Amino acid sequence: MKQGDEAGSVPAYFLSNHEGFLGSIKNFTEDFVVSEIDSNGQNVRTAQALQRPGCAFSEEDNVELKENAHYSVPQDTDGSSEWGPDTPLPSLGSFDLDVILGQSVSEDLEQFVLTLREKKQVGLELSLGFFSDKHQRANVHRAVRHRFPFLMTVTIQPEIRVREDPDYRELARLVKEDEAEDFFRFIDAKVRGSSYTFGPDDNKEHRTAVHHFLNRRFGKLVETKSFSNQGMTAISVRLRDHGKPKKRTAEERKEEDLYTAFTLCKENLETLEAISYMAAALGVLPSDFTYAGTKDKRAITFQSMVVKKVSPQRLKEKAAEFEKRGMRLSRIRSVGEPLKLGRLQGNHFDLVVRNLRPHGPVDEHGSGADVHARLAELVEEAVENVKRRGFVNYYGPQRFGSGQSVPSDRVGLALLKENMVSAVHLFFTPDDGDDPQNLAKKHFLQTDNAKEALAMMPLSKPRERLMLRALNRYGGGPDGCVQAWLSLPHSMRVFYPHAYCSRVWNEAVAHRLSTMGHCVRQGDLVWAQTGQNQTEDTGGTSSRIHVVTYEDEQAGVYTLGQVLLPMPGNTVKYPENAMGTWYQEQLARDGLSDCRFRVNSLKLNVPGCYRPLLAAPRNFSYRLQRAAMEGGGGAAGEMKQSSDSPYLTLNLDLDSSCYATICLREIMKCDP
Template sequence: MKQDIEAVNVPACFISDHEGFLGSIKNLIEDFVVTEIDISGQQVKAAAATEASGCASSCGNSTAAADCKDYSNSSTSQDADVSWESGADVSLPSLESFDLGVILGQSVSEELEQFVLTLRDKKPAGLELSLGSFTDKYQRANVHRAVRHRFPFLMTVTIQPEIRVREDPDYRELSQLVKDDEAEDFFRFIDAKVRGSSYTFGPDDNKEHRTAVHHFLNRKFGKLVETKSFSDQGRTSISVRLRERGRPKKRTAEERKEEDIYTAFTLCKENLETLEAISYMAAALGVLPSDFTYAGIKDKRAITYQSMVVKKVSPQRLREKTSEFERRGMRLSQVRSVSEPLRLGRLTGNHFDLVVRNLRPHRASDTHSSGADVHTRLAALVKEAVENVKTRGFVNYYGPQRFGSGQGVQSDRVGLALLKEDMVNAVRLFFTPDDGDDPQSLAKRHFLQTDNAKESLVLMPLSKARERLMLRALNRYGTGVDGCTQAWLSLPHSMRVFYPHAYCSRVWNEAVAHRLSTMGHSVRQGDLVWMHGGSEKTEAGETGAAEIHVVTDQDEQKEVYALEHVLMPMPGNTVKYPENSMGTWYQERLSRDGLADCRFRVSGLKLNVPGCYRPLLALPHNLSYRLQRGDRKQDSDSDPLALTLNFDLDSSCYATICLREIMKCDP
């Protein structure tokens, strides 16, 4: 049941007792192909292949696979709807994922950063900076929106086709009445123009001062907003909301129509992260990354096919950019109009095609036989392994990708620091470098040694979007507690919540290993299982508490349930834990990390971790395999064997974990 060598990220507990074999994966990018399966059960590549050869042509006849890192178990926290009388704010869309370095170019982006520092330090009157010329009107619109969101105290002015920036005098006037961070957040609120949204300033018990703020807001923005004071727990604050019909400018019929356009497409990408691909497309189309929606994140080191929807871009305009995208390793097909965006987790699963090369037995003595004997032995090992997993499945661990790659600090340790609300330590863990002198590690090492975010930003590669967003915020707000909090807030919510989920995933993996090693493969009293006839998951891959049943003594005696029905909770604030020794294990495990009283909420970062229930076992569907000789032109008995595997997995299941059960080692 256990291997001698324990994996760094994944406990070495297995369900089957076959011998397995050795081999290597990810030798070539063509060895890994992952294709999303939509909610109707269709592979998105199947339709795309009829329209354009795309990435499929670059694969040749190879069949391969990669792990799909769907965040379908990642629950996003959303603010509840509130009334105007409550004085609470409606959440505004996060635009921080937009990288000005992508659309402006690195040199102009750095020049803009320096311009901002000069404004802050010296406050010279009339100072302006040219951002360059932009002939495409969509690019100009994108520059305006992104710059104003990043630096709300700036005005952007178009002198076609040039865009210039200078300090906004309205901002300067407001910043003399309220705190700088409140002024910035208010201008972001104004610029976002989210219908029904509101913004609340901090408590202000000085009536004369509140009156001055009211007068300023009504004088400058009276056609757009309305203001009111309200009391909460003895403190008085000013709240501002957008008028139902108020707009700062009249939009044309074409602009109003464009706001409601949604265009769907199938994206094939090679050696690109999903968010990196979106950043490139957003810059080229003149929209924001938040205008793109998708069902799941896919691996970088792979050829992947997935569905996407982009807002405010017509199918014709998207097709016009396809040749530009191809130069970045992205191919688009099945471009068509749709009526709504995609939602995270809205997929059935993923289809994997993978190649394992250089097969050999675990036992060194077997390799001393003749080539033909070794091949015969390997064929028997592979058949036994594949048939076992096809029948019995595999332990449904979260894969190594969940915890990060390289020798640096694992993502779960960052998540633990965030759950403990230790923002400074979380930032320093985030910037822990790998061994080596690659540019990213050098930049991280420089930051930890000097605390100089500005210099580290110059060293950080442009492709490292998360690190660059964090460094920009640290440079702007400092490296203290407040600055580190702002640095985390600079990341989009989906990125921030990844780290607490990584910690919870680590605990889940350890819980499953403990459950199997101490309680065996039988269902025990107190285990949590699917309700009979109630094994439906939500679109996010989670199971609601109403579907959970606690196994009784009678259930255990009559063997009503099998191990495949058992669920293990991923820690959070809405889950129940097993009512047996595993419940105690969870309590002790969380206490050991200082989370005995954890609410699994980080209010300062707007993070909520409700938890979920994950099946202990996963089963591959439509599993097939083929053994073949190596790639040499003339086959010989000494050629190494390669194994081609094809199978489907439910969303949030990892192909490398399935392969691990087959091979009985970390591939």
């Protein structure tokens, strides 16, 4: 097969042997438009959204964002948990106080917290400013309590003042400070029937003191008990199912069951970046937003979302503010439940490939008509080949942070090795250029001064800001770096181990096809049940996997399109042929021979998944035409196209977790 150039973590092995052609994508924002296809098979790009300029859907990053519990499950002596698992709590950095309070007041608040801890003074207060809008005041109260659960916020209308919670000070004398923080965050979450467990404590008198304090200060809200497991004793606290939760009004209780669905059209924004901004503006947590899949940044994208605790009217009031940030909301309506990750059939792509030309030198004496005819032949051959045979189902470059000097999979490998300091330094490795983001990264790596780097980091970089804030607070040692990673929402930090596992999968599929051919072999893996149409199984359900037998191979029972390869994890089964050995050797080369694919300190679990070797486009159409106008405008650095230069439009559907850029790569035999 014809080989292409290596691009990041995407191997250079192709499925078909047509010649292909050269070209470029994403020259203009409107050249890459992606619309989600929901679970009912409907394109979410509505007529209302189409009437507005510049919005459609982009290619899916396919980051599995499945949340895991933030705390260990308390086990009784018989191995069962009477109260069930502890409740997952929101990430420490879910609110960006720089956005909510302004950078100056946010810095004053950070200094106020440091003063409280260093001087251990009582009675200190700080004014956060004057807020005339009640929604804005509610936003400030929630954000400050969530970020600093040991603080009390008091409204003396319209001013908000903050001081240390005396109950926190008393509890912090009895348990570790981080446990006291987590307990107050658990109390503030107000999830009825939920539980929180303190660390092991073999001192009975000390446990009694903790029980007495909790019952005296929170007895109407919680109940406590001690339990033993493998000789260790700890205290578990459960929020009562009856009684009024602390500070929880009737309006707040009503909000708990309030869900509003909408279609988000975004341009030049990551999904998580858009959610972070909307959450800050609405005074809710980013985890209150649910969606079926994340979408690419460099595109116009349409996707379904649901937000909890926000009414349709409240969302409509913020629509104009969101539009200024490149987000348009439509089809705003009440629904009865959140949206589950993966609840979609796929994505529809409307793509434009510009600056088309054949591979190799162009005949200078040939006419424009000759070149156009040659391109027409190349395009037809390539498209028909991919229609018929499909393409290798690689994870796309955006899975690994395309354009970054350090791919995300290298950060993920460091996290799986639990080398937290190295992972932080890799995360902050600057790219080429002297833009503010890279200058801030360089400053941090050169000086280890997280506070100064934070002041330099743009507000549009929430991940970097959250980590720098945590590094400033906890230091740059191993423990501080753990806290820095924990400051990111779970969906962000799990992205990096998944990127590493995706890189291994890409290399595995290229090795499988190049060394074992395009026939199904004994020991390959396929789905056990017939009639399944799954593109990826993120649950690692090995019981549903069938190992191809010798008889299956001889009878030709299965096709190459049915063969699966596992993405590494702790629940997957590996092929029972040469590919199983390849996985073992690859993980050993990366220093992961004994890896359990769990990072307990970061609350990360990587179960793995199964992914088909091949993917195929549906409803595929294309058109080769000459440019009707001079290219211009668009984002900085976009290429211009002359009026007589041909361009190619493509319209196609892909299953969820499949990449349009990878389909184009197979068509063009190059990285578009």
